[in-house]
Amino acid sequence: MIVKELKTALFEQCFQVVEKRHQKIKQTISDIEESLLEETSSSAGDKHETGRAMLQIDRENAGRQLLEVENLQALVKKIDIRATSDYARLGSLIYTNQGAYFIGISIGAVAIGKTTYMCVALHSPIGNQLSGKKKGDVFLFNNLEYTVTQVS
Known part of the structure; x- marks a missing residue:
């Protein structure tokens, strides 16, 4: 396999991993928001408030993970596998x-x-x-x- 094909294949692997993480986190956020809506329509009380608080924490954590994966997506977009250089750098x-x-x-x-x-x-x-x-x-x-x- 020539260098261009190798770099393309490796880049695609990186891209796919980030995309899968992104989709998984978005699905998690969607599930949490759906649970929050269900929790809102359930009965009131301490158990209800604790459940909502836990879901809010989960949503905040998922939001942070989403930000991290979006930063990875931006980094992947910066990888230039076509560029050649005699020294090691991003995309080498x-x-x-x-x-x-x-x-x-x-x-x-x-x-x-x-x-x-x-x-x-x-x-x-x-x-x-x-x-x-x-x-x-x-x-x-x-x-x-x-x-x-x-x-x-």
């Missing part, structure tokens, strides 16, 4: 003696063909180490020596 595919990495968002391991790629965020610990590296650069991470063999 980096091969090292310890593994292959795609700098996008942190979704973990993605297998494509016989190779497993680690999709990492630029500001994750390994992303910080990879950022700005060029072919031949060496760095230590978790007491392992990494040598960059290719940046695409």
Whole structure:
């Protein structure tokens, strides 16, 4: 598989993960709002007020999660997989003696063909180490020596 196809496949994986999270959170918010409406039409009393308060807390938490996933969506939109560079940056595919990495968002391991790629965020610990590296650069991470063999 050529580099362009690999980067496209890895980008699509990142995009799909974020979209699934977004849809799940929106569904959760919808379910909570529906429960709030049902709670409003039920009988009054302490149990009723406690139920409403718990649902309000759940809705606030889901709202925060929605904001986080919307920030991830914005980050994914900034990934330019067509750009080429001799140094590692957002959207880069980096091969090292310890593994292959795609700098996008942190979704973990993605297998494509016989190779497993680690999709990492630029500001994750390994992303910080990879950022700005060029072919031949060496760095230590978790007491392992990494040598960059290719940046695409």
